[in-house]
Amino acid sequence: MNHPIPSFANWSPSDLKSEILLGDCAEVLQRLPNESVDLIVTSPPYADQRKSTYGGIHPDKYVEWMLPRTAQMFRVLKDGGSFVLNIKEKAMDGQRHTYVLELILALKKQGWLWTEEYVWHKRNCYPGKWPNRFRDAWERCLHFTKSRKFKMNQQSVMVPMGDWAQTRLKSLGKNDVLRHDSQVGNAFAKNIANWQGRDMAYPTNVLHLATECGNKGHSAAFPLSLPQWFIKLFTDPGDVVLDPFVGSGTTVEAASGLGRSVIGIDVLDEYVQMCRQKLIPVQGVLLEKAAKYNVDQVSQKICRR
Amino acid sequence: MNHPIPSFANWSPSDLKSEILLGDCAEVLQRLPNESVDLIVTSPPYADQRKSTYGGIHPDKYVEWMLPRTAQMFRVLKDGGSFVLNIKEKAMDGQRHTYVLELILALKKQGWLWTEEYVWHKRNCYPGKWPNRFRDAWERCLHFTKSRKFKMNQQSVMVPMGDWAQTRLKSLGKNDVLRHDSQVGNAFAKNIANWQGRDMAYPTNVLHLATECGNKGHSAAFPLSLPQWFIKLFTDPGDVVLDPFVGSGTTVEAASGLGRSVIGIDVLDEYVQMCRQKLIPVQGVLLEKAAKYNVDQVSQKICRR
DNA sequence: TAGCAACTTGAATCTACCG
DNA sequence: CCGGTAGATTCAAGTTGCT
Numbered sequence: 001m002n003h004p005i006p007s008f009a010n011w012s013p014s015d016l017k018s019e020i021l022l023g024d025c026a027e028v029l030q031r032l033p034n035e036s037v038d039l040i041v042t043s044p045p046y047a048d049q050r051k052s053t054y055g056g057i058h059p060d061k062y063v064e065w066m067l068p069r070t071a072q073m074f075r076v077l078k079d080g081g082s083f084v085l086n087i088k089e090k091a092m093d094g095q096r097h098t099y100v101l102e103l104i105l106a107l108k109k110q111g112w113l114w115t116e117e118y119v120w121h122k123r124n125c126y127p128g129k130w131p132n133r134f135r136d137a138w139e140r141c142l143h144f145t146k147s148r149k150f151k152m153n154q155q156s157v158m159v160p161m162g163d164w165a166q167t168r169l170k171s172l173g174k175n176d177v178l179r180h181d182s183q184v185g186n187a188f189a190k191n192i193a194n195w196q197g198r199d200m201a202y203p204t205n206v207l208h209l210a211t212e213c214g215n216k217g218h219s220a221a222f223p224l225s226l227p228q229w230f231i232k233l234f235t236d237p238g239d240v241v242l243d244p245f246v247g248s249g250t251t252v253e254a255a256s257g258l259g260r261s262v263i264g265i266d267v268l269d270e271y272v273q274m275c276r277q278k279l280i281p282v283q284g285v286l287l288e289k290a291a292k293y294n295v296d297q298v299s300q301k302i303c304r305r
Numbered sequence: 306m307n308h309p310i311p312s313f314a315n316w317s318p319s320d321l322k323s324e325i326l327l328g329d330c331a332e333v334l335q336r337l338p339n340e341s342v343d344l345i346v347t348s349p350p351y352a353d354q355r356k357s358t359y360g361g362i363h364p365d366k367y368v369e370w371m372l373p374r375t376a377q378m379f380r381v382l383k384d385g386g387s388f389v390l391n392i393k394e395k396a397m398d399g400q401r402h403t404y405v406l407e408l409i410l411a412l413k414k415q416g417w418l419w420t421e422e423y424v425w426h427k428r429n430c431y432p433g434k435w436p437n438r439f440r441d442a443w444e445r446c447l448h449f450t451k452s453r454k455f456k457m458n459q460q461s462v463m464v465p466m467g468d469w470a471q472t473r474l475k476s477l478g479k480n481d482v483l484r485h486d487s488q489v490g491n492a493f494a495k496n497i498a499n500w501q502g503r504d505m506a507y508p509t510n511v512l513h514l515a516t517e518c519g520n521k522g523h524s525a526a527f528p529l530s531l532p533q534w535f536i537k538l539f540t541d542p543g544d545v546v547l548d549p550f551v552g553s554g555t556t557v558e559a560a561s562g563l564g565r566s567v568i569g570i571d572v573l574d575e576y577v578q579m580c581r582q583k584l585i586p587v588q589g590v591l592l593e594k595a596a597k598y599n600v601d602q603v604s605q606k607i608c609r610r
Numbered sequence: 611t612a613g614c615a616a617c618t619t620g621a622a623t624c625t626a627c628c629g
Numbered sequence: 630c631c632g633g634t635a636g637a638t639t640c641a642a643g644t645t646g647c648t
Contacts, residue, residue, distance in 0.1 A: 046621055091623060094453040095418045101406040113400045116438050119424055121511050126622045127639030129507065132457060133421050135639080136622065137509030148399040152437060202434065204442030206426050210642065211620075221621045247621095466640085506640070 005031045005263070016238065018256055018279055020264040022272045025244035028265045029072035037076045037263070038151070038239035041227045041251045043086040047099055059092065062099040063106050069244060074111055076242065080150045082234040083112065086120065086222065088139040094132060104142065112144040116205060120226060123210045141207070141230070156232040158200040222247070227254040235260055249275030310336040310568070321543065323567045323584050325557065327577045330549035330570040334377035342381045342568070343456070343544035346532045346556045348391040352404055364397060367404040368411050374549060375412060381547065385455045387539040388417065391425065391527065393444040399437060409447065417449040421510060425531060428515040446512070446535070461537040463505040527552070532559040540565055554580030 005019060005028075021028050044066065047059040057065045073083060089100040108114055118141035125137040209223045231241055231254055241255035246266035252275050255262040266272050310324060310333075326333050349371065352364040362370045378388060394405040413419055423446035430442040514528050536546055536559055546560035551571035557580050560567040571577050 043621085048621090088621080090621090091421075094624085095420050096422060098410060098413065098419065101409055104406055105403060108403065114403065115400050116396075117401060119426070119443050121424070121426065122641095124620085124641035124643095125509055126620060127641085128622050128624080129459075129638050130622090130624045131459075132453070132455065133510065133623080134459070134507055135509045137511045138424050139621090148437070150437065154434075154436075154439070202439055204430060204440045205438065206442045 003031070004033070016256075016259060016261050018252065018262045018264070020246065020249075020252065020266075020272050020275045020279070022267070022269055023265065024267050025265040026069045026072060029069070029076060029244065032072075032076045032263070034075055035078045036240065037073075037242045038078055038081045038236075039231060039234045040073050040077060040081070040083040040242045040244065041086075041230050041255075042084070042243045042245045043222050043247065043251075044245045045247075046087065047090060047097070059090065059097045059099045063103050066103060067106060067110065070107060070110060070112070073242070073244060074146065077146060079146050081146065082115075082150055082152075082230075083144040084118075084230045084234070085142040085144065086139060086226070087142065088136070091133065091136075100140065107144060111146070113146065113148065114142065115145045115150075116143040117141070118143060119206045121206055121208050123208060125211075141226075151234055151236070153233055153236065154202055157203055157229055159203050160200055222250045224250055224254055227251040228258060231255055231258050231260060246271055246275050249278050253278050308336070309338070321561075321564060321566050323557065323561055323569070325551065325554075325569040325571075325577050325580045325584070327572070327574055328570065329572050331374045331377060333570045334374070334381060334549065337377075337381045337568070339380055340383045341545065342378075342547045343383055343386045343541075344536060344539045345378050345382060345386070345388040345547045345549065346391075346535050346560075347389070347548045347550045348527050348552065348556075349550045351392065352395060352402065364395070364402045364404045368408050371408060372411060372415065375415060375417070378547070378549065379416060379451065382451055384451050386451065387420075387455055387457075387535075388449040389423075389535045389539070390447040390449065391444055391531070392447065393441070396438065396441075405445065412449060416451070418451070418453065419447065420450045420455075421448040422446070423448060424511045426511055426513050428513060430516070446531070456539055456541070458538055458541065459507055462508055462534055464508050466504055466506045527555045529555055529559055532556040533563060536560055536563050536565060551576050551580050554583050558583050 005021070045057060047057050047062040070083075077083060087100055087103075089097045091097070104114055120139045120141050122137050122139065125135050128135055207226065207229060209225050211221060211223055227243075227250055231251075235241060237259040238261065240261045240263065241251065242263045242265075243251040243255075244265045246252060246264040248271065249264065252262050252264040256279055264272075264275055266275070310326070350362060352367040353361050375388075382388060392405055392408075394402045396402070409419055425444045425446050427442050427444065430440050433440055512531065512534060514530050514534075516528055532555055536556075540546060542564040543566065545566045545568065546556065547568045547570075548554075548556040548560075549570045551557060551569040553576065554569065557567050557569040561584055569577075569580055571580070
C-alpha cells in the first residue's frame with residue numbers, strides 16, 4: 001500500500017487509465033511523482049461544525065487543515081496545469097464565515113496564483129426562508145495555477161449563439177451542449193464542431209448549471225457538467241486529472257467520460273467503492289478501444305489497483 | 306461649508322429631501338450625526354494603477370484608503386441599517402488581486418458583520434478576449450450590517466415564479482389550500498398570500514441584471530435596477546439612503562425615484578452637478594409636496610443637527 | 611408518445627430549546 | 630453562557646405514473 005503510484009505523465013492519449021485510491025490525500029499524494037498531473041478539480045468537504053463524513057472540519061481550523069493537502073497538490077501539478085476548487089462558505093451566527101477568503105490568501109502564500117474566480121450559478125438551489133438572507137444560489141469555483149502561462153482550450157467550451165441566445169435561454173443552450181457531450185461519452189467521438197452552422201461564442205466566468213437531483217443518498221451536489229466544463233477547458237484528451245476528494249465521484253466520472261486519465265482519492269471506502277463501480281462501464285469502452293493497440297499492456301494497467 | 310448636515314432621521318416619509326454634497330466622504334460624512342442613515346449603497350472607485358477619477362488608488366493601498374471612510378459610514382448608519390458595497394477586484398499580472406478579500410476581513414475587524422455576498426450577474430458584460438481568462442460577467446455586492454437584526458423587506462422584491470407556477474395556477478390542489486391555511490393563519494394574510502404568494506417567489510442571492518449602456522462617457526456601468534433592488538429590500542419609503550461615492554448618481558436617482566430621502570457625496574464637482582441636474586424634476590415634486598404641510602417646521606428640521 | 615400531475619429530494623439556515 | 634439538536638421553512642428539477 002505504500003508503494004509509489006506510477007506516473008501518469010508521458011502516456012499517450014490512448015493509454016487511458018484510472019486509479020481510485022483509499023486514504024487521506026495528504027498521505028496518498030506523497031506517492032505521486034512531481035509534476036505528473038495536468039488538472040485538479042475537486043470539491044473538498046465543506047467546513048462544518050457537525051461531525052460528518054470527513055470527520056467534520058471546524059471552520060476555524062479549515063485553512064490549517066487544508067494547507068498540507070494543497071502543498072502536495074502543488075507538487076504533483078504540472079507547471080502549465082490548473083487547480084479548480086469548488087467551495088462556498090457557510091453562514092454562521094447570521095454572517096458568512098471568512099475561511100474561504102483566508103484560504104485564498106493562504107494559498108497565494110503557498111505559491112499558487114489566484115488566476116480567476118468562476119461563479120457557479122445553481123439554478124435550483126436549496127429551499128428555505130430566513131429573515132436575514134435569501135437562498136444561496138451560487139458557489140465559488142476558484143481557479144489557481146502555478147504560473148502565468150497555462151493550458152486553456154477556450155474553443156472547447158464555446159457555446160452556440162444566435163437563435164438560442166436571443167431567446168434568453170442562455171443556460172439551456174449551454175446545458176444542451178454539455179448534455180450532448182456527456183451522452184456521447186468521450187471526447188474522441190464527437191466534437192462541439194458538430195454544432196457548426198451557428199455562430200459560436202466564448203462563455204463568461206459565470207456558469208449556469210442546475211444541480212442534479214438524481215443521485216439520492218449520496219450527496220452529489222456537483223453536476224456532471226461542472227467538472228466536464230473545466231476538464232474540457234484546461235486539459236487535452238489523454239491528460240491526467242486528479243480529484244483528491246472524490247466523494248460521489250463526479251469529477252472522476254466526467255474525466256473518464258471525456259477520455260482523460262484520472263486519479264481519485266477518498267478517505268471513505270464507501271466512496272471509493274462506489275466510484276470504482278461507476279467506472280466499470282467506462283473501462284469497458286476503454287478496453288475495447290485499447291484492444292486495437294495492445295490488449296495485454298492495457299488490461300494490466302486498468303485492472304491494477 | 307463646514308456646518309453640520311442636518312439629520313435626515315425622524316422625518317415623516319412625506320418630507321423627502323436630497324442633498325448632493327461636494328467633497329471627500331471621509332470629511333463630509335463627519336458633518337452627519339450618528340445613526341442617521343438607513344442604507345448605504347455604493348460602488349466605490351475601483352482600485353487602479355492608472356491615475357483616474359478618484360486620484361487612482363493603488364490596489365496595495367486600497368484597504369488602507371477605504372477604512373477611514375467606512376468608519377464614518379459605520380457611525381452614521383442606524384443599528385438596523387445595511388451597507389451594500391458593489392465591488393470587483395481587477396486582474397493584475399495575470400491574477401486576481403486580493404484587496405477585496407482583505408477589505409472584507411478589515412471591515413469585520415472594524416465591527417461590520419459580513420452578512421451576505423450577493424452576486425450581480427451582468428448579462429451583457431464588457432467584450433474582450435484573453436488567453437488566460439474569459440470575460441468577467443459578475444461583480445460582488447457585499448452586504449454588511451451593524452447587528453444581526455436589521456430591516457429586510459423580502460416581500461418587496463419577490464419575482465414571478467417559473468413555469469412550475471404557471472401549471473400550478475390552473476388548478477390549486479387540496480394540498481395547497483390546506484398547507485396554506487396552516488401556514489398563514491388568518492384570513493387577511495391569506496388573501497395577501499393568495500394575491501402575492503402563489504405566483505410570486507422569493508429571489509436568491511444571485512441577481513440577473515443587464516448593464517445599461519445608456520450613460521456613455523461616465524463610468525457608471527451600474528444599472529438603475531441594482532440599487533433599486535437593494536433600496537426596496539433594505540428600506541421603507543421615507544427612509545434615508547446614502548451614497549458616499551456618487552459617480553454618475555445611479556443610487557441617488559434610484560432612491561429619489563423610490564421615495565426615499567438621499568444623501569450623495571462626491572469629490573468631483575462634475576459628478577455633483579450632473580447628479581443635481583438629474584434630481585431637479587424629482588425635487589420639484591418633493592418641494593410641492595412638502596409645501597403642503599408646514600414650511601416653517603420643515604426648515605426648522607433641516608437646520609437642526 | 612406526449613403531456614400533465616403528484617411526489618420526492620436536496621453540500622441550507624434560521625429560531626427555539628435543552629442540558 | 631456555551632454547544633448541540635430538533636423543527637420549520639421552501640422551490641426547482643427529476644422521477645414516476647396515468648391519460
